[in-house]
Amino acid sequence: MKKLFIAFGFVVALLVAGLVVLATMDFNRLGKDHAYVQITEDGVEDRSVATDGTVYMSYWYEQVAYDEDGKEVLVKFSASKNLRHEAYLMLYTKDGNEVTSYDEVQYDELPAKVKAQFK
Template sequence: MKKSMIAIGIVLVILVGGVIFLQNVNLNRVGADEYFTQINGEGTKTEDKMSDGGIHIRYEYELPAYDKDGNQKTLTFSADKQLRENAYLLLFVKNGKDVTSYQEVKDEELPKKVAEVLE
């Protein structure tokens, strides 16, 4: 009886830990290459009609991006809102070209070679 209670307790701890882990980890970033870019321009506004009749607005950006070594690649990605002009972004890229996620970073977080190119 005691062994089965311990086993059930261990399973519950593993399940709760797994749920907490999945809530705090963005799987779109796991295993992705990192590129840095700076927002220049307003992006191209696109409107998609949803099945319920609503309108979904997105902004598409095509910008040069740089890996930590300063190698350039032009990447295309979209956002649900217009991004702040001159903001620095960290792009998460899978399959060499698919931007799966992004986050804004401060200029002091840029790798040295990237900062030299973007500033």
């Protein structure tokens, strides 16, 4: 009986750990390639209205980014706000140029071959 309780406790702990991992993991970033871009102008505003009247704004950017080897990649992505000019972004990409997420980074954090493209 004691072994049954230990086994049951182990299974419950494993399930809880699995749920915690699933809840905290961002699958939009997991296993993705990186490209880097500098925001130089405002995004194109896209306004949509939900059936309840709520207005949703997004801003679309289409510009050249650079992969970690310094090669050009044309990317198109959206943000929920107009991004800060001169900001550097690390884009999470799949299939070459499909952007799934992004993070703002500092110039010092850029790969050397990417820094050369922004000078």
